[in-house]
Amino acid sequence: MKHKGIVRYGIVGVGRMGSIHARNLAKGYVKGAMLAAVCDSDTTKLNKIQSHWPDIAVYEDYAKMFSEGGLDAVVVATPHYSHVQIVIAALQAGLHVLSEKPASVTVSEAQRAIDEARKHPELAYGIMYNQRTNRMYAYAKKLLEQNALGDIKRITLTVTDWYRSQFYYDMGGWRASWKGEGGGLLINQCVHQLDILQWLVGMPEGLTAWAETRNRKITVENDVVAVMDYKNGAKCVFTAIGHELKGSNLLEIAGDKGKITIGKFKMRYLRFAKSETEVNATTKRGYGFTTAKKKTLTYGIGNALNELHCWGQQVNILRDFTSHLRFGTPLLAPGEEGIKALSIINAIYLSAYTGNRRISFPVDPSEYDQLLISLKAKENR
Ligand SMILES: NC(=O)c1ccc[n+]([C@@H]2O[C@H](COP(=O)([O-])OP(=O)(O)OC[C@H]3O[C@@H](n4cnc5c(N)ncnc54)[C@H](O)[C@@H]3O)[C@@H](O)[C@H]2O)c1
Numbered sequence: 039m040k041h042k043g044i045v046r047y048g049i050v051g052v053g054r055m056g057s058i059h060a061r062n063l064a065k066g067y068v069k070g071a072m073l074a075a076v077c078d079s080d081t082t083k084l085n086k087i088q089s090h091w092p093d094i095a096v097y098e099d100y101a102k103m104f105s106e107g108g109l110d111a112v113v114v115a116t117p118h119y120s121h122v123q124i125v126i127a128a129l130q131a132g133l134h135v136l137s138e139k140p141a142s143v144t145v146s147e148a149q150r151a152i153d154e155a156r157k158h159p160e161l162a163y164g165i166m167y168n169q170r171t172n173r174m175y176a177y178a179k180k181l182l183e184q185n186a187l188g189d190i191k192r193i194t195l196t197v198t199d200w201y202r203s204q205f206y207y208d209m210g211g212w213r214a215s216w217k218g219e220g221g222g223l224l225i226n227q228c229v230h231q232l233d234i235l236q237w238l239v240g241m242p243e244g245l246t247a248w249a250e251t252r253n254r255k256i257t258v259e260n261d262v263v264a265v266m267d268y269k270n271g272a273k274c275v276f277t278a279i280g281h282e283l284k285g286s287n288l289l290e291i292a293g294d295k296g297k298i299t300i301g302k303f304k305m306r307y308l309r310f311a312k313s314e315t316e317v318n319a320t321t322k323r324g325y326g327f328t329t330a331k332k333k334t335l336t337y338g339i340g341n342a343l344n345e346l347h348c349w350g351q352q353v354n355i356l357r358d359f360t361s362h363l364r365f366g367t368p369l370l371a372p373g374e375e376g377i378k379a380l381s382i383i384n385a386i387y388l389s390a391y392t393g394n395r396r397i398s399f400p401v402d403p404s405e406y407d408q409l410l411i412s413l414k415a416k417e418n419r
Pocket of ligand 1: 098
């Protein structure tokens with residue numbers, strides 16, 4: 039159903055991220071949308087919003103905002119554990135809802151939000167997977183949909199640029215604990231890259247993982263390696279580290295017909311003149327060679343400036359969601375896809391903390407729920 043008129047948004051949680059969404063909406067950076075109300079259980083956050091925009095209605099209770107705020111849509115930007123209950127409440131109040139990532143902490147909870155959304159087909163449920171708006175990943179998606187790489191041989195995903203110091207962890211709050219956020223580097227930061235991975239190449243069949251806490255006094259992981267296996271036999275080696283200076287951000291997908299390499303700001307696509315299958319079938323030498331056409335793409339100065347101006351890639355998802363409500367354009371990041379990267383994360387924890395055994399998909403939700411209970415119980419906070 040297309041929404042007539044300006045979409046009136048409410049935001050639940052106006053801390054670090056929610057206040058950026060508030061600013062983007064209040065300053066008119068999202069065409070066809072306006073900020074009507076915000077809710078936060080911490081009144082100092084509400085006072086801050088009101089000092090900038092006195093006309094915005096403020097609430098301490100989201101149920102009250104949903105019933106009285108005259109809203110069309112809600113953005114949920116509270117800590118992860120509360121996402122699903124607020125998403126469900128918004129849907130039950132007849133409101134479109136855009137949830138911050140991760141969809142939840144456990145696949146069992148994330149499934150509850152999906153089930154509720156299916157009961158309200160007239161309402162949109164989206165997730166803030168803003169890295170899907172990065173044009174390098176979007177180009178890679180197009181290439182893979184066109185089967186430009188052919189059969190995939192291997193994937194490397196290295197994400198070691200989410201550096202977090204002990205000072206960051208000592209600031210406290212809900213972050214970096216099993217009780218407060220249900221994990222560390224994976225659930226908070228790498229959920230973005232794991233979503234991109236599955237968005238581009240689909241879900242693996244299984245994985246084996248190692249997760250450790252190194253060089254920091256925290257109870258959750260900041261050092262992870264996982265080997266994911268895919269139906270065609272290809273593997274992805276995923277490395278994530280939060281204590282490495284000058285870290286890397288690299289995604290490489292090598293196929294029979296070509297290869298994609300994406301760094302933080304630059305992408306290279308090689309289109310082979312001959313596929314490896316053809317080279318192997320025809321060469322009379324012991325080694326293989328082909329020429330290749332090279333295409334490069336940068337993150338783009340326009341994108342970087344847009345982000346500086348609008349405080350982040352996240353504004354692109356707000357625009358996409360609003361366009362979906364107004365014009366029926368397909369959602370770039372539908373809420374029900376939030377469970378996929380979360381499944382990979384739950385599987386990594388299951389493997390890493392139960393003897394590095396291979397976990398196959400779909401993850402057993404109750405098995406992960408049990409593991410999380412025991413991880414929380416061990417946590418001495
Ligand atoms: N998309 C991104 O790139 C991105 C970046 C940063 C954070 N996030 C996500 O945004 C969420 C919030 O992160 P943050 O860094 O803004 O945290 P934060 O702690 O700075 O803000 C959370 C706010 O929610 C409020 N809150 C908590 N429970 C509430 C409730 N029941 N009702 C109303 N308000 C409530 C808190 O008072 C706080 O002001 C997290 O899930 C995080 O993963 C996403």
